Amino acid sequence: MLELVEGDRLPGRPAVTEEVFGQVLAGCHPGDAALSLRPEPRTDVAVADGGEVVGAAGWAVGTQGEGLLLWLHCLEDDQQIAQVLVRHGVEQAGRRTVRxxxxxxxxSFAGLAVRNRRGSTVALEAAGFSREEGWSYLHCRLDELQRPPYEVVDITESPDPYGWYVRLREKDGTSIGKAVVSRPVEGTAVLEWIILTPQEDRTGHLLLRQCLAHLADRGIRELVVLLEAPTDPSASQDLVAELHRQAGFQEVDQLHPYTRRP
Incomplete structure (x- = not known):
């Protein structure tokens, strides 16, 4: 099963270990003080005639009584596997709304990677699920960035294991921005949010690149950021997305949740 999960891993995400996968099977969610499911989640497994595991999905019932497809991994080049797993879960949910x-x-983050997970995307839509607004998944290789000539970043580690607080400043100490970065795992991290002082000469992307270069000096090789993405893939990108692209980020995929109403 871990091989199927690894095949769906996006650039900039750490490998899933047996321990992490065990947390997923138990229904643990980042930031939850207590399990927010009822009853405990179940796992459906698809097995080929020869006994090989070719797919699996995690299902649960939320506190509001809705059905939840928590995760699904399968051989994406055979979308029939995803269709079997999705249809079986929908049948078990009965007349509940399923998210x-x-x-x-x-x-993983919330949302299905709709480009890389084409088989699962087709299976959901064929079963009557509708795509909702999600997130643009941007990725940047920090080890390929040129180092800035002077220090413009102060980094303070949070007392909890969450991450780093980053302050950006001019050489004279003037504040030019701040950011929060998740604590690195295997050289990868997530840019949770960043605020930059508006630059009249539109050089904000240079400030962001300086921040990224200093993060690279502290052992982060790859950085990921999630930006809001509309359901319409043809919609124009906003200035925030353009800022990240100019700084070296590239969109790898879009992550979208789905909903099916009875």
Missing amino acids: AFGRPTAM
Whole structure:
């Protein structure tokens, strides 16, 4: 099963270990003080005639009584596997509203990677699920960035294991921005949010690149950021997305939750 999960891993995400996968099977969710499911989640497994595991999905019932497709991994080049798993879960949910990929798990962000997970995307839509607004998944290789000539960043580690607080400043100490970065795992991290002082000469992307270069000096090789993305893939990108692209980020995929109403 871990091989199927690894095949769906996006650039900039750490590998899923047996321990992490165990947390997923138990229904643990990042930031939850207590399990927010009822009853405990179940796992459906698809097995080929020869006994090989070719797919699996995690299902649960939320506190509001809705069905939840928490995660699904399968051989994406055979979308029939995903269709079997999705249809079986929908049948078990009965006349409940079912929400798919609507919350993060211990191994992934919320949302289905609709480009890389084409088989699962087709299976959901064929079963009557509708795509909702999600997130643009941007990735940047920090080890390829040129180092800035002077220090413009102060980094303070949070007392909890969450991450780093980053302050950006001019050489004279003037504040030019701040950011929060998750604590690195295997050289990868998530840019949770960043605020930059508006630059009249539109050089904000240079400030962001300086921040990224200093993060690279502290052992982060890859950085990921999630930006809001509309359901319409043809919609124009906003200035925030353009800022990140100019700084070296590239969109790898879009993550979208899905909903099916009875």
